[in-house]
Amino acid sequence: MSARPGDRRLLVRDLAQLVTPAAASAPARGADLGHVDIIEDAFVLCEGEAIVRVGPMHELGTVDGEVEELDGRGRCAIPGLVDCHTHACFAGDRVSEFALRAAGATYEELHARGGGIMATVTATRAATEDELLQAVERHRGWMLRAGTTTFEAKSGYGLDRETELTSLRAVKAAGGVATWLGAHAVPPEFPDADAYLDFALREVLPAAAELADAADVFVERGAFDSDQARRFLTACGAAGLALRLHGDQFTELGAVGLAIELGATSIDHLEATGDDGVRALAESRVTAVLLPASALFLSRPMPPARKLVDAGAAVALATDFNPGSAFCESLPLVCSLAATQLKLSPAEALVACTLNAAHVLGCADTVGRLAPGYRADAVLLDVPDWRYLAYHLGGPIVGDVVLAGERAELR
Amino acid sequence: MSARPGDRRLLVRDLAQLVTPAAASAPARGADLGHVDIIEDAFVLCEGEAIVRVGPMHELGTVDGEVEELDGRGRCAIPGLVDCHTHACFAGDRVSEFALRAAGATYEELHARGGGIMATVTATRAATEDELLQAVERHRGWMLRAGTTTFEAKSGYGLDRETELTSLRAVKAAGGVATWLGAHAVPPEFPDADAYLDFALREVLPAAAELADAADVFVERGAFDSDQARRFLTACGAAGLALRLHGDQFTELGAVGLAIELGATSIDHLEATGDDGVRALAESRVTAVLLPASALFLSRPMPPARKLVDAGAAVALATDFNPGSAFCESLPLVCSLAATQLKLSPAEALVACTLNAAHVLGCADTVGRLAPGYRADAVLLDVPDWRYLAYHLGGPIVGDVVLAGERAELR
Numbered sequence: 108m109s110a111r112p113g114d115r116r117l118l119v120r121d122l123a124q125l126v127t128p129a130a131a132s133a134p135a136r137g138a139d140l141g142h143v144d145i146i147e148d149a150f151v152l153c154e155g156e157a158i159v160r161v162g163p164m165h166e167l168g169t170v171d172g173e174v175e176e177l178d179g180r181g182r183c184a185i186p187g188l189v190d191c192h193t194h195a196c197f198a199g200d201r202v203s204e205f206a207l208r209a210a211g212a213t214y215e216e217l218h219a220r221g222g223g224i225m226a227t228v229t230a231t232r233a234a235t236e237d238e239l240l241q242a243v244e245r246h247r248g249w250m251l252r253a254g255t256t257t258f259e260a261k262s263g264y265g266l267d268r269e270t271e272l273t274s275l276r277a278v279k280a281a282g283g284v285a286t287w288l289g290a291h292a293v294p295p296e297f298p299d300a301d302a303y304l305d306f307a308l309r310e311v312l313p314a315a316a317e318l319a320d321a322a323d324v325f326v327e328r329g330a331f332d333s334d335q336a337r338r339f340l341t342a343c344g345a346a347g348l349a350l351r352l353h354g355d356q357f358t359e360l361g362a363v364g365l366a367i368e369l370g371a372t373s374i375d376h377l378e379a380t381g382d383d384g385v386r387a388l389a390e391s392r393v394t395a396v397l398l399p400a401s402a403l404f405l406s407r408p409m410p411p412a413r414k415l416v417d418a419g420a421a422v423a424l425a426t427d428f429n430p431g432s433a434f435c436e437s438l439p440l441v442c443s444l445a446a447t448q449l450k451l452s453p454a455e456a457l458v459a460c461t462l463n464a465a466h467v468l469g470c471a472d473t474v475g476r477l478a479p480g481y482r483a484d485a486v487l488l489d490v491p492d493w494r495y496l497a498y499h500l501g502g503p504i505v506g507d508v509v510l511a512g513e514r515a516e517l518r
Numbered sequence: 519m520s521a522r523p524g525d526r527r528l529l530v531r532d533l534a535q536l537v538t539p540a541a542a543s544a545p546a547r548g549a550d551l552g553h554v555d556i557i558e559d560a561f562v563l564c565e566g567e568a569i570v571r572v573g574p575m576h577e578l579g580t581v582d583g584e585v586e587e588l589d590g591r592g593r594c595a596i597p598g599l600v601d602c603h604t605h606a607c608f609a610g611d612r613v614s615e616f617a618l619r620a621a622g623a624t625y626e627e628l629h630a631r632g633g634g635i636m637a638t639v640t641a642t643r644a645a646t647e648d649e650l651l652q653a654v655e656r657h658r659g660w661m662l663r664a665g666t667t668t669f670e671a672k673s674g675y676g677l678d679r680e681t682e683l684t685s686l687r688a689v690k691a692a693g694g695v696a697t698w699l700g701a702h703a704v705p706p707e708f709p710d711a712d713a714y715l716d717f718a719l720r721e722v723l724p725a726a727a728e729l730a731d732a733a734d735v736f737v738e739r740g741a742f743d744s745d746q747a748r749r750f751l752t753a754c755g756a757a758g759l760a761l762r763l764h765g766d767q768f769t770e771l772g773a774v775g776l777a778i779e780l781g782a783t784s785i786d787h788l789e790a791t792g793d794d795g796v797r798a799l800a801e802s803r804v805t806a807v808l809l810p811a812s813a814l815f816l817s818r819p820m821p822p823a824r825k826l827v828d829a830g831a832a833v834a835l836a837t838d839f840n841p842g843s844a845f846c847e848s849l850p851l852v853c854s855l856a857a858t859q860l861k862l863s864p865a866e867a868l869v870a871c872t873l874n875a876a877h878v879l880g881c882a883d884t885v886g887r888l889a890p891g892y893r894a895d896a897v898l899l900d901v902p903d904w905r906y907l908a909y910h911l912g913g914p915i916v917g918d919v920v921l922a923g924e925r926a927e928l929r
Contacts, residue, residue, distance in 0.1 A: 249914060
């Protein structure tokens with residue numbers, strides 16, 4: 108990104124710390140995952156939507172002309188957070204199901220009892236396009252308040268042509284990166300998964316490929332098996348979409364091998380992944396997207412994050428925000444869980460939900476770092492040390508968010 | 519509490535739901551723990567610092583005279599939350615230790631390496647009385663933002679006469695309920711725990727008993743054993759203090775039996791409590807205070823909450839807010855953890871951190887319920903269903919807080 112003459116300018120000055128992942132043309136792996144650059148007593152200068160300079164205050168010099176200033180004293184700047192896995196386009200909620208699960212019912216039991224994904228499909232199909240857009244924008248406001256400046260959101264609660272395409276349009280209209288989760292579940296009007304895929308690939312894919320950046324599939328018992336996922340993703344890849352998979356959430360069904368075979372961008376979840384899967388991912392170019400808030404929400408085992416990082420895999424973190432298995436849009440909370448449950452350092456967690464998440468979304472050339480040429484997206488934390496991002500569990504740490512060079516209004 | 523003529527009045531009207539624990543002269547147990555009264559389309563009328571009426575809108579009638587109104591549409595009211603276990607009086611932080619632990623060091627290893635409680639003792643001893651008061655008030659502001667209107671805070675980061683008494687004064691000056699945690703750790707200037715207790719009981723207890731409502735002791739390897747705890751608490755009880763214990767956090771050392779023997783108000787932590795301890799507590803009048811944010815923060819097993827409730831024990835929930843093992847002041851987050859990790863229903867969680875927590879603090883006649891005669895402390899949740907308190911993990915759900923009949927300014 109470059110600035111143009113006459114662009115408005117914003118100077119964030121006197122920051123206690125500025126922290127950014129180092130430059131990388133690919134997702135950071137192994138020891139590089141924890142590599143961040145830290146500038147004490149720092150500034151960020153933005154012109155228009157872009158960052159034009161960052162550095163220590165003693166290098167700032169005189170800034171000529173009109174410039175809005177934001178006081179960074181007692182604050183730390185990190186890049187705007189990037190949430191690369193959400194299901195933010197839905198209507199209704201699943202709070203009653205949540206209360207039942209607290210009383211002992213399992214996710215699979217609730218699913219079998221007509222709760223689960225299909226309850227949200229019913230509510231989402233019943234919503235108008237305007238209602239869905241309002242829902243995504245409301246969720247997007249929550250994310251922004253938690254420091255997320257770039258978000259992905261999937262369809263997958265429509266599972267008919269109209270609602271799937273409406274969902275993708277709503278995500279794009281709210282400024283998100285849209286993923287067609289055309290293979291989320293098999294809706295009841297189809298006799299089986301294969302019949303549903305016949306429909307989805309014939310009737311929905313051509314238009315979905317015009318709207319979405321990527322396609323996604325839920326590989327799981329009761330959803331789609333490995334062969335069905337191969338068929339779905341192969342067709343989506345041929346239509347020009349990047350490929351992603353929900354894999355190994357409850358059971359290992361070959362999703363890791365399939366992701367590698369098809370050159371997928373990411374495989375997400377991995378709570379059930381064993382050592383063979385860890386080794387295979389480490390040797391591949393597929394990014395492992397970990398969702399610890401989902402594991403917490405469902406009281407499931409955590410994914411083998413430390414093993415993946417130590418083996419050299421590319422790891423990203425995301426919220427999995429959705430109404431059933433992770434009603435949580437907060438990446439700072441995810442960073443806390445990464446430190447306490449996944450045994451990632453605060454630096455590893457930060458890189459995983461900025462630089463690496465941006466690579467998953469294909470936008471790492473413009474977001475995920477605080478450096479000249481990047482979009483001016485930053486979170487100003489009201490904390491004395493940037494690692495409070497992970498340390499202050501559930502705390503009110505987000506002071507201000509700068510979005511494309513402007514101070515955002517937080518709701 | 520009763521209103522006086524001429525008191526200012528506040529009417530919260532058109533609430534989607536008003537939820538309150540039912541009346542109870544003792545902590546709720548067993549099936550009663552999940553007993554809440556829910557009024558749809560409700561109001562709360564406050565005069566001065568007290569609630570004078572609650573009910574459905576159709577019973578409101580005309581309210582004569584001057585009254586400030588607060589719009590409750592799209593909101594749910596719950597009682598102001600009561601945090602009955604915090605260590606909110608401290609200086610400094612332990613963010614570096616947190617980052618080390620994320621990299622694999624255990625709590626006990628960090629403690630042995632000079633981190634842990636003594637690091638905070640050093641920082642707290644070095645702070646002035648004014649600095650400590652400012653720290654408690656800052657933490658109290660965070661709590662209020664998360665919906666906590668009544669908080670307890672312990673000393674225990676002084677462990678010398680002056681800092682212990684200064685800490686208790688700071689807690690009271692910030693509006694908290696003060697607990698003298700005179701037996702938190704053995705400071706290095708004493709040869710052993712017994713020598714330290716000689717000093718604490720002789721030099722500190724008489725003045726601490728004037729300031730604090732309760733005394734507390736950490737029963738654990740490396741801190742105080744059961745006999746030392748008995749000696750400490752017996753002296754504190756004779757001085758008129760209520761008795762509390764940190765017990766069974768890492769190891770069962772007889773704290774449950776001691777709590778029952780001494781008629782303690784509460785035993786707190788219980789992550790390591792086995793079935794015998796559960797049974798003994800269920801048959802006793804001691805409240806089990808559970809601290810799931812601490813278990814999460816330290817990546818330790820969760821306490822046996824479901825077993826305790828099902829066996830008929832009185833259970834309360836609290837944050838354990840402190841810089842080392844639970845840097846978390848959010849009771850809504852604790853309610854989420856209660857639902858997902860402890861398998862308590864949202865109603866059980868709410869009663870545990872309102873009514874039952876108020877009983878632990880000895881103030882259940884004035885706080886912990888939304889009912890006439892109680893202090894007008896309420897949280898207005900910006901949610902369509904009050905159970906979002908537990909469901910929306912880390913979400914921005916607290917819209918307004920009413921504190922002693924006035925809308926509080928949230929920082």
